[in-house]
Amino acid sequence: MTDRHPGFSTLAVHAGAQPDPTTGARATPIYQTTSFVFNDADHAASLFGLQAFGNIYTRIGNPTNAVLEERVAALEGGTAALAVASGHAAQVVVFQQLLMPGDEIIAARKLYGGSINQFTHAFKSFGWNVAWADSDDIASFERAVTPHTKAIFIESIANPSGSITDIEAIAAVARKAGVPLIVDNTLATPYLIRPIDHGADIVVHSLTKFLGGHGNSLGGIIVDAGTFDWSKDNKYPMLSEPRPEYHGIKLQETFGNFAFAIACRVLGLRDLGPALSPFNAFMILTGIETLPLRMQKHCENAKAVAEFLAGHPKVAAVNYAGLASDRYNNLARKYAPKGAGAVFTFSLKDGYDAGVNLVSNLKLFSHLANVGDTRSLVIHPASTTHSQLDDAAKVKSGAAPDVVRLSIGIEDKEDLIADLEQALTA
C-alpha cells in the first residue's frame, strides 16, 4: 500500500470523516448528545485521566466536532485542532494556555476590530498586556519584544483592510524571541494561505466566515502546528509543568507534538466552557466541503468588483491586494497566488457621508456586521465594527472614517457591479 498525497479538495471533503460505525451513515451524523456512556468504571477512569482516547461530555469533545477538528487540522497542515464556540472563544482559550497575569503579547495593529477590543479591554482585566506593532514595519515587532512577551499575533489577510501580512518575516522575529507565532487565518482560509507552511506555530479561525461560508453558524477553531517546544525555557508552565488536575501529567511530555491542542481542550475548553454546538459543527463541515469552489468564485468576483471600483470616477481609492497597483500585490503574489481573498475596503471622494449614502442605496449587498458569506455584504467600519477606536487608531487599523468594507459573495459578478454602479450614482 503506497502513501499518496491527496489534494486540498479531497481533504476538504474527506479528512476526519468516515462512514458511521453503527449505521453506515455516509454524511457525518450530528451527535446531539451531552454525554457518552462508559464501558465500565476502569474505562471511565482512563478517559478522565487522559489515558484513553474517547468521549466523555460534549463540553470536552464530541464526535461531530472531532470530524471538523481533524478536517481543519488536515487542511492547515497541523497536528491537531480544537473547535470552540466562536473565533473570539478560540483566542481566549489560546491565550489562557500561554499567559499568566503580567505577561504580554505583541499584536499587529491591523486586526479585526473585535480582536482589538478583546485584547485591549477584556484581556486587560485578566492582567494580560498587549503591545501593538505595525505589520508594514517588521522592526516594530522586534522593538516590542520584552522579557514578558509570550506570543505574537497577526492576521494573514487583515480585516478590514484586506492587506497581506509578511508571515515569514514576523515568524523569524517570533523564532528569535523564542515565542510562538499565532496567525488568524480567517479571511484567507487554508485554501488561499497555509500559515503553518510559512512559520506559524498556532492558527486560529472564526469558522463563522469563509470556512462555514454560508452565514448560518458561529464557530471557532485552534490548530496546533506541532512546531513549538513548550518546555524549552519553562516559559509555558501549562504545557511543561505537572498538571495537578490530571495527577501530575506533563502535557508536552505525554502528548508530544499535539500537546498544545490537548491543553486547549483539557485545560481551556474544559474549564472555560465555550463548547461548539454539534449542530453548528455539522453546518460548518458541510460548508467546508465546497470551500475550494467557493473561494475560487469569491476571489474571481472580488477582483472584478475591485477593478470596477478602481475605474469609477467617484471612488478615491481601492485597497485590494489582488490589484496589480496595490501596495500589497507583491505579498499577495507570494502568499496568496490563488487569490487575494474577498474582503477589502475602498474610499469615496466625497468622504464619510458618501459612504453612508452608498451603504443605504445598495439593493443586493446586505448591510451587516459579518464577512465570508455566500451573499455580498457591506459595512461602514468607522461607525460599526471599529467604532470604539479613536480616529487615529481607526486609520491605523485600516478603518478610516471614509472607508467602506465589502465582503464579496458568490453571486454573478455582473449583478454585483450593477448594484454598486446604481448605488454610487443614486
Added chain:
Amino acid sequence: MNHDAYDDNYIRAILNSVKSIAMVGASPVNVRPSYFAFKYLAQRGYDMIPVNPGHVGKSLLGKPFVAQLADIDRPIDMIDIFRNSSHIMPVVDEALKLSPLPKVIWMQLGARDDAAAEKAEAAGVKVVMNRCPKIEYGRLSSEISWMGVNSRTLSSKRAPIPTQGMRLSLNRMSVGGGETAASDRAAKNKSEP
C-alpha cells in the same frame, strides 16, 4: 534512516508485524504515561512484558515484572524503552545480546540517542525514536481522531467500533507520505544552530 520524520508505512509495518513487546521502564503507577501505554497496547492484543528491576515480584495488569531483558523466557519482537535519552545506550547494548535479536527497538516520545540507534541498525534491528506506540497506533487506526488529532489518514469504509481489547485496522490511506509539513519543519528547525 531519517529519524526526524518516519514514513507511515514504516511505522505501520512495525505495529502490524510485532506481537510481543518488552517495555523497559514500565511503571505500576497508574498515572504514568508508561502505565497507560502498556495498558493500551495490551488491550490491542500485544503480548506485553513489563521490565523494571524495582518491581520484580509484582505484576502489571496480570503480567509479572522482570528485572532485565535477559530474564524474559521467550523471543521478543520489540523493545519499547521508557527511559530518558541518557539511559538508552545500556538498554540497547542489553537488547543486542539477546538471541534471537529483537526486530525493533522503539524509544519513547522525548527519548533519542542517535549513536544507540546506529548501533542497533548496524545489527539489523529497526529503530524508532521520539514517538509513542500508543499515539502512533491510535493515529494510524484513526482512533485518536476522537481527540481532534490529525490522523493523516483517509477511509471511505465504515469505521470500526472502538471497544476494549479490539485490534483496529491500521491499513488506511495515508496523507502526505507520513509526516505533516509542520513536523518536517520542526525537525528542520531543531537541526538549525
